[in-house]
Amino acid sequence: MWRLERIELDNFRSYRGRHVVEFGGVNVVWGRIGAGKTSLLYAVEFALFGRQLEVKERVAKLMDLINTETQEMKVAVTLKKDGDVLRVERRLSRRGVEKVMLVHNGVELRGREAEERLKELLHVDEDVYERLIYISHRTLEGFIYGTTQKRALSVDRLFGIDIIDGVVKTLTSLEKELLKQAEELRRRLSAYEKYKDVMRRYGGYGGVVSRLETVKKEIETLKERERRLAEEAEELAKRRTAYLTKLKEGEALLIEYYRAKSELELLESAAGGEEIDVTVLEKIREALREALEEYEHMLPHQLVERLESARDLETLSAAMAEAYDALVKLSKDIESQISDTKKLYDLYVAKVKKIEEEIGDAEAKLRRLEKQYLRFKELQKSFQSLEAARSALAEHRRKLAEVEKAVSFSSAVRTVALYIAETGLERCPICGAPVSREAAAAVAKEVEAKFGDLIREVEALREKVRELERAVEEMETLSGDVAEYLATKTRLEELQLEREENVKKALQAEKALRQLEKRAERLRLLLSRIDRRTISEAVSKYARSLKARDLRRRLKELEAQLKNAGLTDEALTAEVRWREVAEELEKTSNRLTELYREKTMLEEVTREVGGDADLLKKRLDNVLYAYSRLQEVKAKLELVKVNARAKLLETAKARFNETFLALYKYGDIVRVNADLEQRRGYYDFYAVTPTGDRYGISKLSDGQRLSIALALALALRDIAKTDVGFIMFDEPIPYVDVNIRNAFVELVKTLSAQYQIVVATQSRDFADMLKQAVPSAKFFTVTKKESSEIKEVA
Amino acid sequence: MDILIEEVGKVFGHTDEGRLAERLISAYRAGGPSAVKAVLVEYLKTLGVDVEAGED
Numbered sequence: 001m002w003r004l005e006r007i008e009l010d011n012f013r014s015y016r017g018r019h020v021v022e023f024g025g026v027n028v029v030w031g032r033i034g035a036g037k038t039s040l041l042y043a044v045e046f047a048l049f050g051r052q053l054e055v056k057e058r059v060a061k062l063m064d065l066i067n068t069e070t071q072e073m074k075v076a077v078t079l080k081k082d083g084d085v086l087r088v089e090r091r092l093s094r095r096g097v098e099k100v101m102l103v104h105n106g107v108e109l110r111g112r113e114a115e116e117r118l119k120e121l122l123h124v125d126e127d128v129y130e131r132l133i134y135i136s137h138r139t140l141e142g143f144i145y146g147t148t149q150k151r152a153l154s155v156d157r158l159f160g161i162d163i164i165d166g167v168v169k170t171l172t173s174l175e176k177e178l179l180k181q182a183e184e185l186r187r188r189l190s191a192y193e194k195y196k197d198v199m200r201r202y203g204g205y206g207g208v209v210s211r212l213e214t215v216k217k218e219i220e221t222l223k224e225r226e227r228r229l230a231e232e233a234e235e236l237a238k239r240r241t242a243y244l245t246k247l248k249e250g251e252a253l254l255i256e257y258y259r260a261k262s263e264l265e266l267l268e269s270a271a272g273g274e275e276i277d278v279t280v281l282e283k284i285r286e287a288l289r290e291a292l293e294e295y296e297h298m299l300p301h302q303l304v305e306r307l308e309s310a311r312d313l314e315t316l317s318a319a320m321a322e323a324y325d326a327l328v329k330l331s332k333d334i335e336s337q338i339s340d341t342k343k344l345y346d347l348y349v350a351k352v353k354k355i356e357e358e359i360g361d362a363e364a365k366l367r368r369l370e371k372q373y374l375r376f377k378e379l380q381k382s383f384q385s386l387e388a389a390r391s392a393l394a395e396h397r398r399k400l401a402e403v404e405k406a407v408s409f410s411s412a413v414r415t416v417a418l419y420i421a422e423t424g425l426e427r428c429p430i431c432g433a434p435v436s437r438e439a440a441a442a443v444a445k446e447v448e449a450k451f452g453d454l455i456r457e458v459e460a461l462r463e464k465v466r467e468l469e470r471a472v473e474e475m476e477t478l479s480g481d482v483a484e485y486l487a488t489k490t491r492l493e494e495l496q497l498e499r500e501e502n503v504k505k506a507l508q509a510e511k512a513l514r515q516l517e518k519r520a521e522r523l524r525l526l527l528s529r530i531d532r533r534t535i536s537e538a539v540s541k542y543a544r545s546l547k548a549r550d551l552r553r554r555l556k557e558l559e560a561q562l563k564n565a566g567l568t569d570e571a572l573t574a575e576v577r578w579r580e581v582a583e584e585l586e587k588t589s590n591r592l593t594e595l596y597r598e599k600t601m602l603e604e605v606t607r608e609v610g611g612d613a614d615l616l617k618k619r620l621d622n623v624l625y626a627y628s629r630l631q632e633v634k635a636k637l638e639l640v641k642v643n644a645r646a647k648l649l650e651t652a653k654a655r656f657n658e659t660f661l662a663l664y665k666y667g668d669i670v671r672v673n674a675d676l677e678q679r680r681g682y683y684d685f686y687a688v689t690p691t692g693d694r695y696g697i698s699k700l701s702d703g704q705r706l707s708i709a710l711a712l713a714l715a716l717r718d719i720a721k722t723d724v725g726f727i728m729f730d731e732p733i734p735y736v737d738v739n740i741r742n743a744f745v746e747l748v749k750t751l752s753a754q755y756q757i758v759v760a761t762q763s764r765d766f767a768d769m770l771k772q773a774v775p776s777a778k779f780f781t782v783t784k785k786e787s788s789e790i791k792e793v794a
Numbered sequence: 795m796d797i798l799i800e801e802v803g804k805v806f807g808h809t810d811e812g813r814l815a816e817r818l819i820s821a822y823r824a825g826g827p828s829a830v831k832a833v834l835v836e837y838l839k840t841l842g843v844d845v846e847a848g849e850d
Contacts, residue, residue, distance in 0.1 A: 127823050163798065167818045170830040174838070177845050622842035629841065630834075633811050633818075640801045640815070647797050 001725025002079040002086065002122060003756045004044065010074040011067035012046075013039040016787035026752045026777035029760040029790070030767035036788025037760035041728050045134060047077040047088050048118065049126040050098060066094060067787075081723070086121060088114075124722040131160055132717040136730040143709035144702050144740070151697070152682040156641070158713050159648045164641040171634045178627040185620040191608035192616065198605055205612040212602040219595050222588055229585045236578040243571045250565040257558040257572075258579065264551040267544050281538045284530055285316065288323045291526050295519070298333075299326050317539045324527075324535060331523040338516045341509055348506035355499040362492040369485040376478040379471055386475040393468035400461035407454045410447045417444035642681035649674055649683065652715050659718070660711035663750050664704070672708055703743025706733075710747055726756035733766065741766055745773040 009019040014036045021040065031037045045051075046065060066073040076089040087103040102114035109117050119125065124133065131139075142154035156162040192199065202208045240247070247254060285307060292304045303323050310316035383389035416430060420440035428435045562572060611619070653673060660672045671688040685697040685708060697705060733744050748757055752774060761767050771779050779793045798819055806812030814837055821829035835845050 161798065163819055163822045166822050166827060167815075167830050170822075170827050170834065171818075174831070174834050174845060178838075178843065181843070181845075619842070626838050626841040626843045629811065633815060636805050636811070637802075637815060637818075640798065640805045643801045643805065644797050647801065651797075 001723050001755075002081045003725045004077065004758070005080045005085075006076075006078040007040070007043055007047070008074075008076040009040075009043055011070040012043050012073045012075050013065055013067060014784060014788040015039065015043075015790075016067045016069060019788075019790055021780065021790055022778075022792075023756070023758065024776070024778040025756055026748065026770070026774045027756075027758045027780065028767045028770045028777050029758065029780045029782060030764060031760075031762065031782030031784075033762050035782040035784045036790070037762070037782050038730055039788065040782070040790065041134065041730050041758065041760055043075045044077055044728070045126075045129060047075040047090050048122070049129065050090060050100065050115075051126070062092065063094060063096075066092060081725070086118075088118060122722065122724050124720070124724050127160055128717075128720050128722060129724070131158055132713055132720060133722070133724055133726070134728045134730065135713060135732060137732055137734045139713070140706060140709050140732050141734065143712075144705045148680075148682050151685075152645075154709070155683050155712065156645070158709075158716055159645070159652075161641055161644050161648070164637050164644075168634055168637055171630055171637075175627060175630050175634070178623050178630065182620060182623045182627065185616055185623060188608065188610050189613065189616050189620065191605075192613045195605045195609060198601070199609075199613075205606075205609060208602055208605050208609075212599065212606060215595050215599045215602060219592065219599060222592050222595065226585065226588045226592060229581055229588060233578065233581045233585055236574055236581060239574050240578055243567065243575075246566045246571070247575065250562055250567055253558060253562055253565065254567075254575070257555065257562060258576075260551050260555050260558065261576070264548060264555065267548045267551070270544065281316075281542045284535060284538055285320060287526060287530060288320055288327070291327055291523065292323055294522070295327075295330055298330055313539060313543055317535065320535045320539075321532065324530060324532060327523060328527060331520065331527060334516055334520045334523065338513060338520060341513045341516060345506055345509035345513055348502050348509055351502045352499055352506060355495050355502060359492060359495045359499065362488050362495060365488045366485060366492065369481050369488065372478050372481040373485040376475065376482045379475050379478070383468075383471050383475070386472065386479060389468060389472045389475060393465065393472055396461055396465045396468055400458065400465055403454060403457050403461055407451070407458055410451050410454055414444050414447040414451065417441070417447065642676070645681060645683065646676045649676060652712065652719060655715040655718055656712055659715040660708060663711055663714075663747055664707045665750075669704065672711070701743075702740040706740055706743050707747060710751075714751075726758060727751065729757070729759040731761055732759065733761075741769060745769050749773050 004023045006023065007021045009015045009021075011017065014034075029037050029040060042065075051062065072091060072093040074089065074091045076087060079086045079088075084105060085103075086105075089101045089103075091097075091099045100111065100114045102109045102118055104117065104121065139154060139157060142150045142157075146154060153162065153165070156165065192205075199205060199208065202211050289304060289307050292299060292307065296304065303319075303326055306315075306319040307323055310319045379389075383392065416428070417440040419425070420428070420435055421437050421444055424437045425440075426434060426436070559569075559572070563569075567575075609616075656674070657672050661670075668689060669687040670690050672685065673688070674683050674685045676682070677684050687695050687697075687700055687704065687708075689695065697708070700708070733740055748759065748770060751757060759767075759770055761770075767779070771777050780790050781793055782788060782790045799816055802812060802815045802819065806815055814833070817833050818830050821833045825832075838845050
């Protein structure tokens with residue numbers, strides 16, 4: 001294993017200049033507090049790793065390793081292992097440049113190569129070095145004197161689990177920071193609620209910030225303006241002193257002059273700098289008069305008279321207002337008439353439409369009945385009328401009956417005559433009168449001659465009756481339609497007359513409507529140009545114009561009087577300007593006061609709120625979420641710590657007992673062991689006596705506890721398989737406790753068989769005890785005046 | 795074998811928090827509390843939270 005041979009310091013910490021220390025197997029370094037003992041030990045760590053514990057733990061800065069009076073420092077450590085020689089040299093300058101050089105058996109390496117080779121050769125990293133090679137009182141005293149919790153921390157440090165505590169501590173500090181932020185954000189949100197009205201007024205937080213910027217700019221501008229006005233006021237005040245006496249003498253005139261001037265300025269500013277057109281009033285009067293005349297038949301006649309006879313502004317204003325009101329009322333009446341007429345017109349149009357619909361229906365009906373009607377007319381031509389046809393039919397039926405009777409008689413006579421003629425009867429079979437065959441034959445012949453005519457007459461009559469029957473039947477059938485046709489025709493004629501009448505009325509209403517609308521339009525046009533406000537403005541402008549004219553005249557008079565009183569134009573101009581500037585200055589100051597007030601309020605809002613509500617809420621959510629994540633990580637890391645304790649303990653157990661027994665040779669303890677408490681996860685160390693009794697660590701002596709602590713450290717060191725063969729004890733036993741010192745001295749004696757030992761202490765007694773116990777030990781004294789000095793004492 | 799890192803893997807599993815815990819341990823070993831804080835500040839940034847990275 002590598003042993004320390006030599007250390008060379010150049011301007012390292014309190015060691016100014018060059019210092020060389022040659023080490024032996026056991027080395028006792030004695031010196032008072034602050035003399036430079038620890039610096040010597042730190043130098044080894046710096047040489048090997050480029051940093052040291054204080055820097056890592058942020059107790060000191062890397063630059064603090066350079067002696068305060070120099071710009072650069074150097075540390076070189078020479079190590080030996082069997083025949084191998086290793087020299088590590090590290091330099092650091094105040095510019096932050098760090099250089100490392102390694103020489104191993106004559107081979108020189110620098111930079112990264114040197115670092116890698118060093119790690120490879122020593123088989124140790126900075127963490128193991130700080131835990132198991134550089135052992136300070138912090139490591140041992142917590143174990144020996146501390147509570148269960150403190151002991152657990154000391155063992156954690158040996159195991160390298162204290163890293164979790166370090167991480168958890170930082171996590172806790174950030175959790176606190178997050179809680180602080182959450183609290184701050186909640187406060188801001190509550191402030192947002194408090195200033196809700198302000199936010200609404202300015203359109204949100206962005207509006208407040210933007211307004212604040214504007215206000216600041218405006219304040220700057222106004223301050224500059226105020227400064228310039230103050231300068232001008234001062235200058236004018238100086239000029240004013242020259243004619244102050246005359247100003248006092250003409251004070252009454254001046255006051256009137258200012259009043260008139262101010263009044264004139266007001267009037268002119270009200271006119272917007274424009275010349276007042278006094279003819280406007282006349283134009284309005286003329287327009288109103290024309291309108292009144294046009295509608296005189298609809299308006300009271302005295303209105304025109306009043307308008308024309310008005311001689312002063314008040315009467316004219318009243319007359320114009322009265323005329324205007326009358327015209328407005330007329331306009332409303334006309335509008336009302338228009339509405340009524342329009343309703344009437346609509347009524348007639350609706351009526352016409354309805355009649356036209358009826359006409360359409362009637363015409364359709366007539367078209368439908370026309371054929372029947374024409375047929376009836378045709379029948380009428382042949383039979384005059386239905387009654388005539390009926391009468392003709394009755395007549396022809398009667399005639400037919402008569403002729404048919406005659407035909408029957410003739411037929412009977414002929415039959416009888418023919419019978420008599422054929423049979424030669426002498427008497428008539430019907431009446432019994434004498435009759436001859438010849439006479440009968442003659443009668444038969446005579447009857448037969450007439451019978452043909454009779455038959456033809458019957459036939460003709462029958463035809464005529466049939467014709468008449470058809471005609472009567474048809475006429476009877478058609479008579480209903482004809483009556484309807486005729487009635488419809490009559491109704492159609494009536495409807496047409498009614499339609500014409502209503503169309504006429506609608507046209508009249510339309511004409512009236514047009515006339516009314518024309519009137520209304522003219523009135524509207526007039527009233528759109530003139531209203532009460534126009535009249536009032538025209539009157540007041542006219543009045544102002546008159547007033548302004550009077551004021552200008554008076555001002556000229558006053559200027560003349562002031563001139564006579566010895567107040568020149570220049571003095572007046574200066575005086576006027578002085579008053580203007582004073583007034584302006586006051587206005588500016590007032591405005592500045594307002595702005596400062598607003599600025600204070602806005603600054604308070606931005607300071608208290610500091611962001612938009614949505615943004616603040618989102619940030620609060622993020623912070624609370626992050627807090628919960630950190631808490632989870634922290635809880636799990638605690639679990640990792642307990643698990644790692646168990647695992648490491650399991651790994652170290654066997655070696656620990658073995659190492660302890662090698663160190664502790666008194667025989668009253670035959671075994672040591674450690675378990676993990678189930679409840680809190682702390683270490684439970686105990687020792688076993690030859691009789692098999694088990695003693696918890698609290699029942700052991702300080703020396704026994706020291707042996708256990710060192711045994712654990714050495715066991716872990718063995719497990720780490722480091723190739724570093726030295727142990728550095730930095731003030732290992734700070735308390736004046738003879739027993740523990742004795743125990744430690746004994747342990748050093750034992751350990752020196754296996755390891756190179758360096759013990760730094762401020763206790764001379766302890767140092768002497770060590771020297772006496774190990775006579776071969778090298779004894780160094782460290783002193784400090786301006787610089788630390790180390791000397792070997794023979 | 796790094797027992798702490800191994801236990802972190804077992805307790806956290808393959809999670810973002812597990813990777814964070816590994817980084818925190820490595821950072822502490824390399825640079826102490828300030829290095830841990832730097833890692834945490836960066837992690838919090840990914841969660842939308844800004845914490846000052848200055849010294850405690």
